[in-house]
Amino acid sequence: MPRRVKQVINMDVRERIKTVAVLGAGLMGHGIAEVCAMAGYNVTMRDIKQEFVDRGMNMIKESLAKLEQKGKIKSAEEVLSRIKPTVDLEEAVKDADLVIEAVPEVVEIKKQVWEEVDKLAKPDCIFTSNTSTMRITMLADFTSRPEKFAGLHFFNPPVLMRLVEVIRGEKTSDEVMDLLVEFVKSIGKTPVRVEKDVPGFIVNRVQAPASVLLMAILEKGIATPEEVDATVRRLGLPMGPFELVDYTGVDILYNALKYYAQTISPDYEPPKFLEEMVKANKLGRKTGQGFYDWSKGRPQIDSSKATDKINPMDFTFVEINEAVKLVEMGVATPQDIDTAIKLGLNRPFGPFELAKQFGAEQIAKRLEELAKQFGKKIFEPAKTLKEGKLEELLKAGKAEAEEKKEDEFKTIKIEKLDGGITKLVLNRPDRLNTISPEVLDEIDRAITQLWNDKDTRVIVITGAGDRAFSAGADLGGSIITHPFDFLEHNRKGERVFTRLREIPKPVIAAINGYALGGGLEIAMNCDIRLAKKSAVLGLPEVGLGILPGWSGTQRLVKLVGISRAMQLALTGERITAEEAERWGLVNKVFDDDKFEEEVMNYAKNIAERCAPISMALIKRLINKGGEVPMDIGLEWECTAAGLLFATEDMREGISAFLRKDKPQFKGR
Structure with missing residues (x-):
């Protein structure tokens, strides 16, 4: 879809959809209603008996109370105030902009519901079904508006599961598909487009x-x-x-x-x-x-x-x-x-x-x-x-996917700041910024995006919230199905983190809380580590029967030596930021109340004072210095020095020094 159209839809989704009617208060229905209300939508939840509605509301209340207790929502009462329970179908749908049907998977029941809803709903109301098996085209034919009918297939439990399949019926319009994709994003879920109505969807x-x-x-x-x-x-x-x-x-x-x-x-x-x-x-x-x-x-x-x-x-x-x-x-x-x-x-x-x-x-x-x-x-x-054409199919799909991805991220944030500083924020504070396969994918994409970005001179990686930089791998969010899968998962993490060392810009880890396991491994692959005084660092993998598999055993030795590396990795103990500084694992420690300011000043100082090409070559030489014989390293150093001699930045640096002025480096 063209970028211009997508921007319009992003702006209009909450203008177009204000009230959502959820039909069915059962296992899926009450969860969908809760998710929509948490996202700020007004919701009417309808079922055929008051006892069913009451049971659904009680389950919503229990769920919201737990979420509030865990700090994932501010106020359970506020969310509940947006949900209106009812047994009256007309009351449920008459003002709705979107109907999500989640009634039992029986054709006769769905047919009866949709024929009634079609008469009661506004002409511009969009109809969707949460069916997991039935053809959307068949359900759409029970109404007079098949072009406004699509599938929204949530997964159980809707509050926790992020996937929603957005299914196109044979007559579903492009406008409705695009709007529903944006709606799914607006409720914090990940939409996947199903462009052909087939049994079972994806x-x-x-x-x-x-x-x-x-x-x-x-x-x-x-x-x-x-x-x-x-x-x-x-x-x-x-x-x-x-x-x-x-x-x-x-x-x-x-x-x-x-x-x-x-x-x-x-x-x-x-x-x-x-x-x-x-x-x-x-x-x-x-x-x-x-x-x-x-x-x-x-x-x-x-x-x-x-x-x-x-x-x-x-x-x-x-x-x-x-x-x-x-x-x-x-x-x-x-x-x-x-x-x-x-x-x-x-x-x-x-x-x-x-x-x-x-x-x-x-x-x-x-x-x-x-x-x-x-x-x-x-x-x-x-x-x-x-026919052995799998590679061709994957290449064609990758080109299309790259076009669709644009600059969207779900588990990280990229923040461009003044002075050539870019923050990469691990954005899963409710899960202590733990690292899932999707986080790895998005970090990898962000590195690619920033690699040749002329506006970025220094990258600062940190965690969202004030509890954790990253508490490591998301062990609860993924199921490894085979030893080979686990091997590849580790290789993937190693490759992504290695790219942090290779990107031709200084990377600072701003450790603002727990840096455990994979979180510490990210930090160890950054060039400089700055930590809050209250931060805690460690490699707890040995206590789980696994090992630091994202380069931890290898990077730790290079940073602190064999003795300290053995101590941290074999015992699984956690150390304070100040102790990590004494070990050489952390470069500087700052007081908690001044941490963000000090980190930004540190990054700004590097961005202003240091020449980009010079930093890129120095970073590469130091990282390779411990891997090659001295004579080879020295030869590379001479070659790099010769390359720098021909740059505009070298001439500007020496000229500024002689005129006692601040250099204005341009990365050329």
Whole structure:
């Protein structure tokens, strides 16, 4: 979309949408209402019975009270004042600018609701459904305004999950799609555009073939549920796939497979044993019995039952295959699919990021084997994989994604200040600025953006809020599914942090609170570290059974020597900023009340006094000095000195010195 149009929509979204009607006060409905009210929208929440509405409001109150206690919102009462509960459909929708329907996934119920809403709502009201399976086009046809109808698929729980799939029906207008994307951003969520109305949209559709594979393994007697779950949990997942089916509901999987069998392929037809479980009310956790016995709270899965009869990577390969098919159908870009899977399923990597590691040939070969073994055409490799054109598809998608990204960041902030100073703020204060895969991606993008930015002479990295610079990796926000994933996650962090050392500008870490684990590793890869007196530093990884895997073991030795590095990394102890200064880990410590002012003065002094090209070459030489023999380093130093002799800045520096004036460096 052209930049001019996007700017207009950014300005108009809150003018266009002021009141949101949420239909349904259940698990999803009350969460969606809460999210919209927290973002400042007026909300009417409607359900068919007062008891349902009251239950939804009570859940909202409990949730808001917890958020207020944790400091994530200022006032629970203020948010509640924006939510109006009702059982009257006309009252709910008559003034609404946007309707979000979250009623049960039954066609007849949705049809009845939408036919009534269509008569009661304003002509310019936008209609959306939170359906996770039904075609948006079908639901839109229950109204007289299909061009104003789209899907807004939130994930459970809406308050915590950041992903929202924005789904285009066959007649949805561009204006409505663009406006809804901006609306999703305005409520603090991440929108992913689904440009073609297909069953399952993105996240559920990508997962669907893995469910078929799971059922086929059981149907053919290859492995038991416990053997499969023990094998998968060995890779670091909190739940195995069969335990997860029990947890969410056996009937949910059965109904989804039935729907996909009717709309995608007969290969999705659920096996007889699954149908018999549903008929016998063995639905998992909610009935006490499913694949496991839940009568004691949670099934005990014997980890010794792990087996080599299945290969967990097969589930990944069929998901990659389905993701490729979605791109071929024009549903979404590879980058958007990766984003959706990572955010919707709390995974560190998307299917296309994983596909790059294995390559089209290996994936296609294994898919052919699975298709033959289980007699399922849906496992056959997509055309792109079969023809070995995965790289071409990824390149085309990357070009489109870069155009869409523009300068938007969600987990960091870039602040351009006077005097050539740019602040890069880790912006997750509610999570102590912990580092997720998305944070790494955005830091990497920010470094690229600032690399050749002539207006930036000094970069200051700090954390939002006053509690933490960064408390390390976001261990609760991502699920590593395989040792190889964890390896790649570490390599990614190392590469991104190395770029901080390589960027041709001084980088200052302003440590304004906890700098633990990965947070300290970011700081150690900066050129200069300034800390608040109250800051606390440490590498706690050893107490978690892991290690400082983002260059910590290597950088720490270079900064403080082997003895101190051993002490900090082996014990996991935390040290004060003043102790870190004595060790040489921190360059300067400032009083808390003057910290920000002192940091800015420090950065400003560097930006004003020091020549940009000179700083870039000095930084490079010092970083390489500890890695190469002395004679090679000296040769590089002479070469760099010769390069500087030809710069305008060198002549300006010497001229200013002789005339006893401040030099005006231009980076030339």
